[in-house]
Amino acid sequence: MLASALAGAMGAFAFAVLIRVPRRDLFLAALAGLLSGFVYAAAGAIGLHDIAQVLLAALAAGGLSEILARLRRAPATVYLMPGLIPLVPGLLAYHAMYALLRGDYVMGAALGVETVYWAAAIGVGIALVLTVSRAVAPPRAPAGNPPARREQ
Amino acid sequence: MLEAGAEPYRTEEAVERAGRGFRCGEIQVFVTPPGLFVSIEGPGGHETGVRRVRSRATDLGRLSSLNSVARAAERGDLSPQECIQAIAGMQQAPPPYGLGTDLLAGAVASSAYAWFIGATHLEAGLAALGGVFTILMRRRPAGRFAGRFFLLAASGFAVGLVGIAGSALWHQSAGEIVAGGLVVLVPGLALTGVLRDLLAGDFLSAAAGGLEVLTVAGALAAGAALAVAAGIALGWN
Numbered sequence: 001m002l003a004s005a006l007a008g009a010m011g012a013f014a015f016a017v018l019i020r021v022p023r024r025d026l027f028l029a030a031l032a033g034l035l036s037g038f039v040y041a042a043a044g045a046i047g048l049h050d051i052a053q054v055l056l057a058a059l060a061a062g063g064l065s066e067i068l069a070r071l072r073r074a075p076a077t078v079y080l081m082p083g084l085i086p087l088v089p090g091l092l093a094y095h096a097m098y099a100l101l102r103g104d105y106v107m108g109a110a111l112g113v114e115t116v117y118w119a120a121a122i123g124v125g126i127a128l129v130l131t132v133s134r135a136v137a138p139p140r141a142p143a144g145n146p147p148a149r150r151e152q
Numbered sequence: 153m154l155e156a157g158a159e160p161y162r163t164e165e166a167v168e169r170a171g172r173g174f175r176c177g178e179i180q181v182f183v184t185p186p187g188l189f190v191s192i193e194g195p196g197g198h199e200t201g202v203r204r205v206r207s208r209a210t211d212l213g214r215l216s217s218l219n220s221v222a223r224a225a226e227r228g229d230l231s232p233q234e235c236i237q238a239i240a241g242m243q244q245a246p247p248p249y250g251l252g253t254d255l256l257a258g259a260v261a262s263s264a265y266a267w268f269i270g271a272t273h274l275e276a277g278l279a280a281l282g283g284v285f286t287i288l289m290r291r292r293p294a295g296r297f298a299g300r301f302f303l304l305a306a307s308g309f310a311v312g313l314v315g316i317a318g319s320a321l322w323h324q325s326a327g328e329i330v331a332g333g334l335v336v337l338v339p340g341l342a343l344t345g346v347l348r349d350l351l352a353g354d355f356l357s358a359a360a361g362g363l364e365v366l367t368v369a370g371a372l373a374a375g376a377a378l379a380v381a382a383g384i385a386l387g388w389n
Contacts, residue, residue: 004268011264011335017249017257018287018336019157020211037268075162075219078212081340085261086268088338090331097373098327101381123347130351 001041004086008037012082021078028068032083036061040086051121054087058125061087066133080126089118153218157210159345160184160357166222173225174232185342185360206297210341217242251291258287258336266332275328278318282311282333290337301371307337308375315376316383330376339368 012033016026040057048056061083062076069076092115100108153163160183167190171179177194185208191200221238224230230238249257262283263276271279289307311333315326342365349358 007264007268011261011268014257014259014261014264015336017253018210018261019341020213020248022213022216023248073220074216075212077159077341077344078216080344081210081212084340085265085335085338088265088331088335088340090265090335090338091269091327093369093373094327094331094376097377098380101377101384119343123343126344127347127351130348 001038001045004041005034005038008040008086009034011085012036015085016078016082019081021082025072025074025078028072029079029082032061032064032068032079033086035064036083037086051117054089054118054121055125057087058084058122059129062126062129063133066129070137084122084126087122089115092118153215154183154185154188154205155207155209156214156218157208157212157341158215158218159341159348160188160361161345161348161352161354162215162219163188166219169222169226170235173222173228173230184357185345185364213248214242254287254291255284258283261336262286262332265335266328269328269331271328271332272324274322275318275324276332278314278324278329279332282314282329283336285310285314286333286336301367304337304368304371305375305378308334308372308377309379310375312376312379312383316379316388320383320388326380334372334376337368337372339365342368 009030010033013026013030015033016029021029036057039060040053043053043056044050062080065076065078065080065083068074068079092111096108096111096115099105099111153166154160158166164181164183167181167183167188168179171181171192176192178192180191180193182189185205187202187204189200189202192198218239221230221235225232225235259280260283263280266276266279286307289303289310292303311330312326314333315329318324318329319326342361346358346361346365349355349361
């Protein structure tokens with residue numbers, strides 16, 4: 001569990017450099033990776049299903065990012081993107097591709113659907129955090145598309 | 153902002169904020185990933201502009217600064233002239249991280265991800281090699297999308313070869329190596345942008361962004377598949 005959290009933090013920190021997160025925010029981005037790695041592993045340790053592990057980890061990373069964004073007045077994406085890196089279903093996608101190449105279409109399709117399902121769990125997690133955070137603590141300026149005032 | 157990888161909804165918000173700050177009358181803005189339309193209707197007349205966005209890279213530092221400029225403009229802290237100066241200054245600023253840092257970050261990101269998905273140390277090392285190569289490819293200016301597609305597929309192919317070599321020479325599992333090597337190219341920002349667009353009801357942006365995500369993933373998979381298929385043809389399994 002500790003190893004997963006550390007790997008998550010390392011991956012998040014390095015990925016944050018690659019997507020040009022400013023230096024002062026790199027450690028906070030790593031914190032998001034630490035949290036998602038830890039939650040993913042902890043949820044696995046108590047016997048939850050893969051998809052539930054991903055969903056919980058995405059919720060945790062999303063929640064932390066929204067809090068950090070408000071504290072630091074930066075877009076939540078700055079912390080969210082690195083935080084989600086450990087959750088990418090890369091290995092599943094590879095196995096799906098490999099099965100298709102070997103002509104095992106049933107297995108390939110099954111793994112492909114699982115990959116999509118996995119990615120959807122990340123998406124649902126972020127979407128939940130986003131809607132809840134906008135409802136509970138909206139950013140200072142109004143969201144959405146308010147009609148512009150006409151100044152004379 | 154779009155060039156820095158911003159999501160369409162964020163770009164729309166920024167234009168509206170700046171418009172309010174400059175008191176330029178009624179402003180309508182419509183943003184999609186490949187370009188935006190802005191129309192301003194004020195006491196002095198009516199003006200509409202279109203901007204195409206062809207190159208996209210993820211630069212969250214720049215995105216964050218541009219966002220702050222739009223907020224400052226909304227509060228009236230910056231005049232249009234000052235905004236243009238601030239944005240020009242950002243474009244001239246040197247990149248925050250050099251090639252060496254990038255390569256190291258690619259190696260660390262790839263191996264850390266590989267460890268996370270349960271790779272051995274040798275697999276993680278090979279994934280790091282793949283990550284370094286991927287970063288070298290990513291830094292090349294790709295121009296239009298066809299060039300980017302080609303570079304993505306080439307990265308997938310190269311990392312696929314590393315994976316097969318690791319598997320054939322040292323009995324490592326290729327999956328961890330390939331997934332680790334390619335993780336730095338995941339179109340994460342585009343994917344979350346799609347989600348936010350969907351939630352905001354901007355279905356056109358969401359559809360365009362969704363196709364971008366699928367195409368990027370497809371290019372990576374196609375490249376890697378080519379390498380694995382070559383391996384299988386040569387007797388590897």
